[in-house]
Amino acid sequence: MGERLYSFGALVSPYPLPHESVEQPEFGAAPHVAQAETKPLFAMKHTEVDVSTIHSALRSAHAAPPIASGEADSTPLLSECTDKLGRPLKDLRLSVIDQCNFRCTYCMPKEVFTKDYPFLRSASRLSFEQMTFLAKAFVRLGVDKIRITGGEPLLRKDLETLIERLACLRTPEGKDVEIALTTNGSLLAAKARSLRDAGLRRVTVSLDSLDDAVFRRMNDVGFPVARVLEGIHAAAAAGLSPVKVNTVVERGVNESQILPIARYFRNTGVVVRFIEFMDVGGAASWARKNVFTSDDARRLIESEFALQPLLTQRANDTARNFEYADGAGSVGFISSVSQPFCGDCTRARVSSDGKMFTCLFATGSLDLKPWLGEALAPEALAQEILARWRDRDDRYSELRGVRARVGSKKVYPTVRMSLVGG
Ligand code: GTP
Ligand code: 5AD
Ligand code: SF4
Numbered sequence: 001m002g003e004r005l006y007s008f009g010a011l012v013s014p015y016p017l018p019h020e021s022v023e024q025p026e027f028g029a030a031p032h033v034a035q036a037e038t039k040p041l042f043a044m045k046h047t048e049v050d051v052s053t054i055h056s057a058l059r060s061a062h063a064a065p066p067i068a069s070g071e072a073d074s075t076p077l078l079s080e081c082t083d084k085l086g087r088p089l090k091d092l093r094l095s096v097i098d099q100c101n102f103r104c105t106y107c108m109p110k111e112v113f114t115k116d117y118p119f120l121r122s123a124s125r126l127s128f129e130q131m132t133f134l135a136k137a138f139v140r141l142g143v144d145k146i147r148i149t150g151g152e153p154l155l156r157k158d159l160e161t162l163i164e165r166l167a168c169l170r171t172p173e174g175k176d177v178e179i180a181l182t183t184n185g186s187l188l189a190a191k192a193r194s195l196r197d198a199g200l201r202r203v204t205v206s207l208d209s210l211d212d213a214v215f216r217r218m219n220d221v222g223f224p225v226a227r228v229l230e231g232i233h234a235a236a237a238a239g240l241s242p243v244k245v246n247t248v249v250e251r252g253v254n255e256s257q258i259l260p261i262a263r264y265f266r267n268t269g270v271v272v273r274f275i276e277f278m279d280v281g282g283a284a285s286w287a288r289k290n291v292f293t294s295d296d297a298r299r300l301i302e303s304e305f306a307l308q309p310l311l312t313q314r315a316n317d318t319a320r321n322f323e324y325a326d327g328a329g330s331v332g333f334i335s336s337v338s339q340p341f342c343g344d345c346t347r348a349r350v351s352s353d354g355k356m357f358t359c360l361f362a363t364g365s366l367d368l369k370p371w372l373g374e375a376l377a378p379e380a381l382a383q384e385i386l387a388r389w390r391d392r393d394d395r396y397s398e399l400r401g402v403r404a405r406v407g408s409k410k411v412y413p414t415v416r417m418s419l420v421g422g
């Protein structure tokens, strides 16, 4: 299998990506493993882009026209799909690839995710047909929002084809299924328009810093922040609205970025959410003392801008949302450590090889692949998912709090975030 490396700025990423599955970035010649002198994909002009230029463009981005509706799928709900704690199944988070071109220190630390790391083989990944088949079963059971995740989902070749298919799904009541995507933004500038044309509704971009040095340090492959900001702008201009920005805050690493990020995205329509650093999968450096709590982040913002709680909150929202009192937009806080939200958790996750996880911190999974064969009726798959969901009693984040209160030091191995998405 031919392998190639991607370079970011002056650095060459040491992480080869399988040739047949990975989209070629569109900003320069693909560097090769052996070419240590490779010209960077990002010519310096990218890193020199004045972020304030992108900022003004972002503020005046216009929404694209709405996309046409697809065919209806009115297959009725099988039967009530609620888990042992009475939580319905509403969101599917579908990972399309477990690889990423970043090595964020809190998610895929370099020391663990080396080039020898046993990533899923491309042959074990579900095809788009299988993913669509699977998504249909989830929709029949009550799912009305599908989030495409990774690793980095835009590394999966022809992702637009999957989005086109998913965008045609309708709930049993005939409503659109909301299709969203979480991305690190590195390939978004080139892809925003085609994603939107394929039927993607909205996008969430991870952005942990506006300071280029801090950003490069956190993604640990030297990727310049200006390129991600260009992606955010392109997404807004393409009408992928609202664009959301997710900022994981790690104490001692990037709390200095909270106010600059909040300021930067005010009056742009972009909704920033500050996320507490979690003890998930790859986060080897996690310790409670490294969590910068949402309350602290909110207080910091309130030292400069008055906030008021947004009342239009859905029960299963991960974020507590606030609006700026001066009408400059809204901002959210995701407090999985300090204020767990397991009680309203309606999310199922499926890895790119077809394993269903009922919690972000689950250790076990249900392999759905055997039910994806052509000869099998969709009914069998839906029944399998239903049975698993009915048996669900996960509430890891709440239990983490209980364990901390009783002084338990026990550490639970959890699934990798890069396998099941954020
Ligand atoms: P919206 O539909 O835009 O509200 O998206 P979302 O907040 O449901 O999903 P997103 O991927 O933006 O989630 C943001 C972050 O919240 C993730 O990257 C995680 O850090 C955290 N998060 C999301 N879902 C869960 C969850 O079920 N449990 C926990 N503990 N954290 C979660
Ligand atoms: N804590 C909180 N969020 C995390 N993510 C990855 N690792 C962590 C962690 N340790 C989430 C971030 C990122 C998304 C892809 O996954 O929100 O934006
Ligand atoms: Fe990649 Fe997102 Fe994990 Fe960073 S947080 S390593 S961008 S999957």
Ligand code: SF4
Pocket: 340, 341, 342, 343, 345, 346, 347, 358, 359, 360, 361, 394, 395, 396, 397, 398
């Ligand atoms: Fe849901 Fe598990 Fe996260 Fe709790 S810890 S909100 S149950 S995914």
